[in-house]
Amino acid sequence: MSDLTLRFKGQKNDVVQGVNLRVRRGEVLCVVGESGCGKSVTSMAIMGLLPPNSAQISSGKMRISSDEWDLVTDRLPAELRGNKIAMIFQEPMTSLNPAFRIGNQIAEVVQRHQGGTRAASLDRAEEMLQRVGIANPGQRLREYPHQLSGGMRQRVMIAMALANEPQILIADEPTTALDVTIQAQILDLIADLRDETGMGTIMITHDLGVVAEIADTVAVMYGGQVVEQGPVEEVFRNPQHPYTIGLMSAMPRLDKPGERLAIVPGTVPTISNMPDGCRFRTRCAFATSYCSKRPSLSDIAPDHSVACHYAPLEAHVRVSA
Known part of the structure; x- marks a missing residue:
């Protein structure tokens, strides 16, 4: 999927803006971020499940193998949903x-x-x-x-x-409502079936532990934008967007029991109050007036891209000892 941009009727800001996601055969792509970052809306748009009278797509293309659709003028054909591309929702009882x-x-x-x-x-x-x-x-x-x-x-x-x-499976937080033991069983099952069938999998989650366990590549979303993307080992070893760094700092560590967890200050702004430019700038410790201009998603290493004016951070941000 390339350059997906959409907004809901009556809103002045895009709820998803310029999102590009790619998953290869046999690969697991994890899309991670806080609630309200646009992960589930993106998955529903991919599946063509958003109501056309309220969700207005202004750009976006979808490709499965050699077939391509313009999401502005075409909806994903019904014969493909559940066939070439399928989705597991967060709460099976609904x-x-x-x-x-x-x-x-x-x-x-x-x-x-x-x-x-x-x-x-x-x-x-x-x-x-x-x-x-x-x-x-x-x-x-x-x-x-x-x-x-x-x-x-x-x-x-x-x-x-x-x-x-199907060639592609989308799993929207499939383990959220389950206890830890069952979560592990479901993740192992998805991984086994991926290996067995060779399907590409897009896993939507807010749990970085899940990302570390199952992902090949990861896309970090904030405010409806992808702010960092790359191989999971590279992103975990060398996170470059301040939001990614904040998420990873908030993870509890077994080697440091009792240590106070870091937090990302503030909350995700509502779509009606979304700041211009970098949407994370109102919560970012490194933000300057230049961040009122939207940063592009640019490569800083092979297959590792970041949407931050100051990436790589070590080249631009001086940390006091």
Whole structure:
């Protein structure tokens, strides 16, 4: 996806501005940032799920393999959603229909895109439940969402998303509502299925621990903009945007128990109060009047880009001893 810019009707500022995301086959791209930074809106725009009467896209292109769409004039074709590109949502209980059995919901996705008989699609549904590690899949097919635990419902959503073997999977904070043990199981499952199928995965999260565990590349978003992007090892080793540095400083460390955590002062501004130029400048310790001009996302190392006038920081910012 390239140069995605959109705003909601009645707003004077873009809620997402000039966002470029790329995920290769077999790669995991993690999109990270605080709540309100535009991560989920970006994923919904990619899927073509934003209501056209309220979300106004002014630029953006989407490419899957050799196929390309102009998001200003075209919506992602319905036959591609759930087929070439699929999405796992944050809360499976709001995504699964409580009135239908699990098997019927997965089978509907299969029939919608692959056709075939109802019996064949139910066989595929049972196969997928087994593939995502659900015990007694034949029994679970006949159960309703409320009869399953949160972790099992999330596994059902993964089974549904992968039933048609998509090229790209978008996972929007798929472990947020789960306990730590189940979170680890779900992340391991997604990683295993990625390795098995070769799909590209876009993982949306606010948890840098998840990023460190599963990502190949990372894009840090703030105020609807990508402010830093690159290979996860490079970004973690050498963070260059002040916001990225703030997020990483706020992570608890096992080697320093009891140490007071750093904070990023302030909060993400609302879209109606978004500052001009660098949107992080009202919270940034390094901001100057020059930051009222929007910085471009520029390379500071191979595949490592930063949207900051003073990157690399060590070349521009003098730190007192």
